[in-house]
Amino acid sequence: MSATSKPKVAFYWCASCGGCEETVVDLAEDILGVVEKVDLVLWPVALDFKYHHLEAMPDRSITATLLNGAIRSTEQEEMARLLRRKSQFLLAYGSCAVSGGIPGLANQFPLEQVLRFNYEEAPTLLNEAKTRPQTHFAESGRDVTLPALHQMVRALDQVVEVDYYVPGCPPTPNITRAALGALLEGKLPPKGSVLAPDIALCDECPRKKSKPANLSFAEFKRPHQLLVDPAVCLLAQGVVCQGPGTRGGCGAQCPGGNMPCTGCFGPTSRVHDQGLKILSSLCANVEAKDEPGIVKTLDGIPDPVGTFYRYGLAKSLLRRKVTLGVNGFPH
Amino acid sequence: MSQPTEPPEWQPRIVAFFCNWCTYTAADLAGVSRLKYAANVRVIRLMCSGRVDPQFIFEALAGGADGVLIGGCHPGDCHYVEGNYKMLRRFEMLQRLLGELGVERERVRLEWISAAEGEKVKRVVNEMVEQVQKLGPLAMPQRFEGWDEELSRLEAAVAAAPVAPAAPAPAALA
Numbered sequence: 387m388s389a390t391s392k393p394k395v396a397f398y399w400c401a402s403c404g405g406c407e408e409t410v411v412d413l414a415e416d417i418l419g420v421v422e423k424v425d426l427v428l429w430p431v432a433l434d435f436k437y438h439h440l441e442a443m444p445d446r447s448i449t450a451t452l453l454n455g456a457i458r459s460t461e462q463e464e465m466a467r468l469l470r471r472k473s474q475f476l477l478a479y480g481s482c483a484v485s486g487g488i489p490g491l492a493n494q495f496p497l498e499q500v501l502r503f504n505y506e507e508a509p510t511l512l513n514e515a516k517t518r519p520q521t522h523f524a525e526s527g528r529d530v531t532l533p534a535l536h537q538m539v540r541a542l543d544q545v546v547e548v549d550y551y552v553p554g555c556p557p558t559p560n561i562t563r564a565a566l567g568a569l570l571e572g573k574l575p576p577k578g579s580v581l582a583p584d585i586a587l588c589d590e591c592p593r594k595k596s597k598p599a600n601l602s603f604a605e606f607k608r609p610h611q612l613l614v615d616p617a618v619c620l621l622a623q624g625v626v627c628q629g630p631g632t633r634g635g636c637g638a639q640c641p642g643g644n645m646p647c648t649g650c651f652g653p654t655s656r657v658h659d660q661g662l663k664i665l666s667s668l669c670a671n672v673e674a675k676d677e678p679g680i681v682k683t684l685d686g687i688p689d690p691v692g693t694f695y696r697y698g699l700a701k702s703l704l705r706r707k708v709t710l711g712v713n714g715f716p717h
Numbered sequence: 718m719s720q721p722t723e724p725p726e727w728q729p730r731i732v733a734f735f736c737n738w739c740t741y742t743a744a745d746l747a748g749v750s751r752l753k754y755a756a757n758v759r760v761i762r763l764m765c766s767g768r769v770d771p772q773f774i775f776e777a778l779a780g781g782a783d784g785v786l787i788g789g790c791h792p793g794d795c796h797y798v799e800g801n802y803k804m805l806r807r808f809e810m811l812q813r814l815l816g817e818l819g820v821e822r823e824r825v826r827l828e829w830i831s832a833a834e835g836e837k838v839k840r841v842v843n844e845m846v847e848q849v850q851k852l853g854p855l856a857m858p859q860r861f862e863g864w865d866e867e868l869s870r871l872e873a874a875v876a877a878a879p880v881a882p883a884a885p886a887p888a889a890l891a
Contacts, residue, residue, distance in 0.1 A: 537864070544865075665807065665811070666770060669806045675802050680805065680809050684813070687810070691814065704818055705861070
């Protein structure tokens with residue numbers, strides 16, 4: 387056991403971009419306060435450590451693990467299970483761990499297609515031998531191994547039990563600070579809670595006052611198709627903003643920066659499927675009443691899955707393209 | 718119980734969301750008129766087709782339904798003026814989303830059926846059952862189970878591993 391009695395904290399990353407790690411650093415000087423109060427036992431992006439050190443620790447000896455990234459490989463699954471076992475609290479940190487995130491969009495395609503594109507077809511690629519990563523490779527008489535990829539991307543709680551969720555792509559420093567504070571002071575809400583306000587983003591949006599009581603969309607526009615008025619509700623300007631279907635807590639940074647909300651904080655507690663809820667809200671308010679008119683307006687949203695399930699396909703009600711079988715073949 | 722028999726032939730299960738003012742009343746009319754239609758639909762009465770949250774449709778499919786039928790008032794006849802238009806607009810986008818997610822569009826159908834059209838309830842239900850019968854089972858619960866089989870191996874291995882003893886912390890952790 388460690389000589390100190392400080393709570394042990396671990397940060398770990400799975401299928402992620404590194405942005406969540408960046409947020410921890412974005413705590414700026416506040417991070418010193420955190421480091422003072424805890425023992426960091428694992429943080430691969432910043433500190434050296436070995437997996438077998440972790441394996442040797444007694445079960446539940448880590449107070450809290452903040453895990454970011456989705457679960458796509460056998461290694462990530464193994465680490466998720468190991469950290470679950472060693473931790474009293476396991477927090478899904480960031481959209482990918484909470485709901486699959488951007489990597490979850492790969493659930494539209496068979497694994498074979500993902501590999502073929504990335505190792506054979508991508509225009510930026512030089513790989514004439516069409517080499518792909520192998521799980522085993524013999525080198526000087528030794529068997530070198532790599533983790534295998536799963537057929538689909540999963541959110542953390544689709545693999546192991548999760549105690550708390552910290553949403554965002556990435557979670558904002560204020561949300562991170564509040565989560566760490568709640569952990570260290572033991573002021574935690576009921577298990578399974580999302581550690582962010584349970585109200586839609588519009589509530590804290592600086593454009594809230596200009597949101598019309600009755601929205602009506604004559605057409606949908608993407609941000610590059612117009613000069614966005616920085617003072618007026620984005621929905622009133624025909625821009626697909628997911629604020630009404632997304633949990634607040636980020637301080638409305640995207641609308642504040644003249645860009646629409648894309649939904650990274652996930653839904654509020656009353657909603658099961660964020661994409662369907664925002665689809666419902668936006669589409670019901672299309673102006674046209676006749677089918678050709680409706681079809682024309684909806685053509686302004688050319689990629690429904692990428693728009694409505696930007697961060698949540700893996701945790702949506704159907705989870706992935708349903709015709710994808712267990713081994714990439716329909717079953 | 719008698720001898721174990723062959724499992725019964727697969728029959729589609731269809732969840733129907735009917736508007737209280739038109740289609741549900743039409744289904745009632747079909748009943749009192751002694752019209753017979755396929756018994757594969759489970760009707761859920763809502764006050765308006767505009768109340769059909771897309772989550773209801775996907776939850777039905779995810780829970781094992783093979784198809785979803787939505788019945789509302791004809792355009793212009795909605796008891797709440799606009800509800801059926803809201804459903805129609807959502808339906809157009811839902812069809813695109815379903816297509817991209819690999820669910821055949823014929824599994825979800827929207828029909829305007831007025832309170833006087835008991836005959837139409839019969840025709841639409843029978844048509845839909847026949848259509849879904851041709852498509853075969855959607856079987857989402859079974860698909861979910863199949864997808865997660867790739868997790869079960871490691872899960873079993875972890876469960877079988879011995880609990881780690883309280884080991885001295887290595888230098889890096891001290």
